[in-house]
Amino acid sequence: MIILEREEARPMTAKNMQVLLNSRPSGWVQEGDFRIVETEIPAPGDGQVLVRSLFLSLDPYMRGRMNDAKSYATPVPIGGVMEGETVSEVVQSNNARFKAGDIVVCRTGWQQYAVSDGTGMRKVDPKAVPLTTYLGVVGMPGVTAWIGLLDIGQPKEGETVVVAAATGAVGGVVGQIAKLKGCRAVGIAGGKAKCDYAVKELGFDACVDYRDGHLYDALAAATPKGIDVYFENVGGEILDTVLRRLNANARIPLCGLISQYNATDPYGVKNIASLLVNRVKLEGFIVSDRMQRWPVALPELAGWVASGKIKYRETITEGLEKAPKAFIGLLKGENFGKQLVKTA
Amino acid sequence: MIILEREEARPMTAKNMQVLLNSRPSGWVQEGDFRIVETEIPAPGDGQVLVRSLFLSLDPYMRGRMNDAKSYATPVPIGGVMEGETVSEVVQSNNARFKAGDIVVCRTGWQQYAVSDGTGMRKVDPKAVPLTTYLGVVGMPGVTAWIGLLDIGQPKEGETVVVAAATGAVGGVVGQIAKLKGCRAVGIAGGKAKCDYAVKELGFDACVDYRDGHLYDALAAATPKGIDVYFENVGGEILDTVLRRLNANARIPLCGLISQYNATDPYGVKNIASLLVNRVKLEGFIVSDRMQRWPVALPELAGWVASGKIKYRETITEGLEKAPKAFIGLLKGENFGKQLVKTA
Numbered sequence: 001m002i003i004l005e006r007e008e009a010r011p012m013t014a015k016n017m018q019v020l021l022n023s024r025p026s027g028w029v030q031e032g033d034f035r036i037v038e039t040e041i042p043a044p045g046d047g048q049v050l051v052r053s054l055f056l057s058l059d060p061y062m063r064g065r066m067n068d069a070k071s072y073a074t075p076v077p078i079g080g081v082m083e084g085e086t087v088s089e090v091v092q093s094n095n096a097r098f099k100a101g102d103i104v105v106c107r108t109g110w111q112q113y114a115v116s117d118g119t120g121m122r123k124v125d126p127k128a129v130p131l132t133t134y135l136g137v138v139g140m141p142g143v144t145a146w147i148g149l150l151d152i153g154q155p156k157e158g159e160t161v162v163v164a165a166a167t168g169a170v171g172g173v174v175g176q177i178a179k180l181k182g183c184r185a186v187g188i189a190g191g192k193a194k195c196d197y198a199v200k201e202l203g204f205d206a207c208v209d210y211r212d213g214h215l216y217d218a219l220a221a222a223t224p225k226g227i228d229v230y231f232e233n234v235g236g237e238i239l240d241t242v243l244r245r246l247n248a249n250a251r252i253p254l255c256g257l258i259s260q261y262n263a264t265d266p267y268g269v270k271n272i273a274s275l276l277v278n279r280v281k282l283e284g285f286i287v288s289d290r291m292q293r294w295p296v297a298l299p300e301l302a303g304w305v306a307s308g309k310i311k312y313r314e315t316i317t318e319g320l321e322k323a324p325k326a327f328i329g330l331l332k333g334e335n336f337g338k339q340l341v342k343t344a
Numbered sequence: 345m346i347i348l349e350r351e352e353a354r355p356m357t358a359k360n361m362q363v364l365l366n367s368r369p370s371g372w373v374q375e376g377d378f379r380i381v382e383t384e385i386p387a388p389g390d391g392q393v394l395v396r397s398l399f400l401s402l403d404p405y406m407r408g409r410m411n412d413a414k415s416y417a418t419p420v421p422i423g424g425v426m427e428g429e430t431v432s433e434v435v436q437s438n439n440a441r442f443k444a445g446d447i448v449v450c451r452t453g454w455q456q457y458a459v460s461d462g463t464g465m466r467k468v469d470p471k472a473v474p475l476t477t478y479l480g481v482v483g484m485p486g487v488t489a490w491i492g493l494l495d496i497g498q499p500k501e502g503e504t505v506v507v508a509a510a511t512g513a514v515g516g517v518v519g520q521i522a523k524l525k526g527c528r529a530v531g532i533a534g535g536k537a538k539c540d541y542a543v544k545e546l547g548f549d550a551c552v553d554y555r556d557g558h559l560y561d562a563l564a565a566a567t568p569k570g571i572d573v574y575f576e577n578v579g580g581e582i583l584d585t586v587l588r589r590l591n592a593n594a595r596i597p598l599c600g601l602i603s604q605y606n607a608t609d610p611y612g613v614k615n616i617a618s619l620l621v622n623r624v625k626l627e628g629f630i631v632s633d634r635m636q637r638w639p640v641a642l643p644e645l646a647g648w649v650a651s652g653k654i655k656y657r658e659t660i661t662e663g664l665e666k667a668p669k670a671f672i673g674l675l676k677g678e679n680f681g682k683q684l685v686k687t688a
Contacts, residue, residue: 267612282627
């Protein structure tokens with residue numbers, strides 16, 4: 001039988017570890033909201049490929065997929081494999097576009113093996129840049145920074161760009177592109193180590209520690225000419241404070257609100273009047289809505305990484321079974337740079 | 345002496361009543377924040393004109409001018425004449441562009457007479473439309489509605505447009521233009537009389553009474569397909585509620601926040617996440633930043649008024665000395681339609 005032949009071609013000893021959504025969190029995510037199972041490795045059908053995950057990307061947007069609320073994407077069903085992007089290796093291919101050994105970026109989720117018909121799967125060059133960067137600076141987070149800052153924020157030379165979560169996978173790229181464009185780059189991050197890294201390694205002009213208890217004063221000192229672009233991925237009190245420093249005609253690319261994702265009672269933003277008196281353009285965006293910009297952004301980002309103009313840092317957790325704990329840490333800001341899970 | 349000759353040419357018996365800013369309000373404006381004085385009627389110098397105010401426009405933005413805070417315009421100084429737009433008659437002219445008897449729209453403020461070098465003063469045709477409309481539907485409020493809705497809101501046929509303060513000078517025009525563009529127009533207003541007027545006279549498809557205590561449910565019933573454009577001029581709880589009904593790719597022209605102008609503790613807006621998940625474009629705007637659009641908007645508005653396609657309502661207070669009380673009423677929503685003061 002054809003199916004048996006295909007099964008024989010798969011790795012015989014392995015199982016497929018999967019992380020499932022076990023329950024919808026109320027407030028902060030708990031490890032018990034996930035369930036780890038082992039299943040048989042699936043067999044690729046006609047036109048399909050079997051891939052083995054090498055690295056899984058953990059990203060704040062995944063918190064939204066755990067909710068049942070209306071959002072821009074369908075929630076993960078209870079008992080479903082958690083969604084996510086991976087760098088994977090093609091193990092077996094019944095699809096002319098791929099061959100065994102190809103390295104691909106794909107949305108196969110929190111599991112070790114998956115089959116796919118190749119939709120949305122793209123081959124990457126493992127020699128051009130380190131594999132993990134395809135999930136970071138040369139992947140979705142990098143393109144998010146590029147599109148949000150350049151297409152929406154439209155910074156001009158000499159302007160001041162502020163980004164929160166400044167050492168995160170997105171924020172670090174935002175600040176470095178701002179510098180490449182001749183702007184003053186000011187970060188906001190949690191703790192002295194992250195702030196030091198933003199300034200000394202990533203080249204930010206200043207970085208404000210929001211845990212220090214003097215956010216407005218520190219931000220005012222770091223932005224003597226006010227703020228022209230605020231790349232927003234945090235929300236809450238930080239947003240409210242930044243609003244007080246906006247210049248006329250400021251732009252706010254609204255990319256994320258990580259401080260609010262686990263809030264049962266969201267923070268009430270008071271300084272909305274700043275958006276009016278300063279004639280601010282605020283625009284919420286989702287990077288997957290703008291696929292036509294990826295082919296422009298990705299080569300530019302890869303070039304900057306290859307030439308050392310954009311630096312990055314990663315936190316790599318070993319073992320898929322540790323993904324739930326690492327994800328909770330990400331939501332709490334315990335990671336440093338791009339959070340990945342080594343899955344093989 | 346030339347100056348004496350000019351003084352002789354002015355009306356001899358009259359004085360110039362002026363309303364001055366007496367103190368900066370803390371919270372709600374009080375009548376005592378204004379001071380009424382009588383001064384000599386000024387004499388026009390070379391190149392100047394003397395105008396006599398016929399109607400003064402009262403508008404929510406004036407509340408901001410009473411504060412000392414950073415805003416898009418310079419505050420009125422303590423002891424200064426309150427700023428505002430008037431329809432005035434040229435009494436005496438030393439300026440070749442104007443002659444006695446001309447009717448002009450100008451920013452001569454809360455006073456009966458003023459001299460001007462003609463900057464920003466524009467002649468209007470008293471026969472084309474009623475004089476008062478040059479301060480309303482065929483003036484700044486009408487252009488505000490036109491620019492905010494059409495240039496920023498960009499409504500498409502079949503979409504749902506929501507506007508608060510729906511029977512106000514701006515809101516009423518927003519809803520009627522939305523109907524002219526083939527949209528569903530839904531108003532929010534305070535009280536049954538205003539809501540009835542919006543639907544029966546202005547042609548809104550529905551109007552929600554925010555004083556009724558069931559704002560979200562009523563708004564949901566009135567917007568079964570969600571909200572594509574929210575023309576914002578109120579803020580606070582109404583904004584927070586509207587955010588819950590936004591569709592993907594909604595637009596919010598942010599024109600005003602009247603509910604917050606007298607607040608010492610601004611309302612905290614909680615549903616900011618809607619701006620992200622729905623990829624909303626929110627843009628604060630000031631109509632005087634966009635003077636290049638006025639020559640396009642004004643003739644279109646005048647045409648709609650002349651042909652009866654746009655209706656309007658006015659509250660005309662008689663006597664400049666009553667302007668402070670009328671202005672406080674405007675901020676509380678006690679007026680109905682465009683608030684004017686008959687100053688002569």
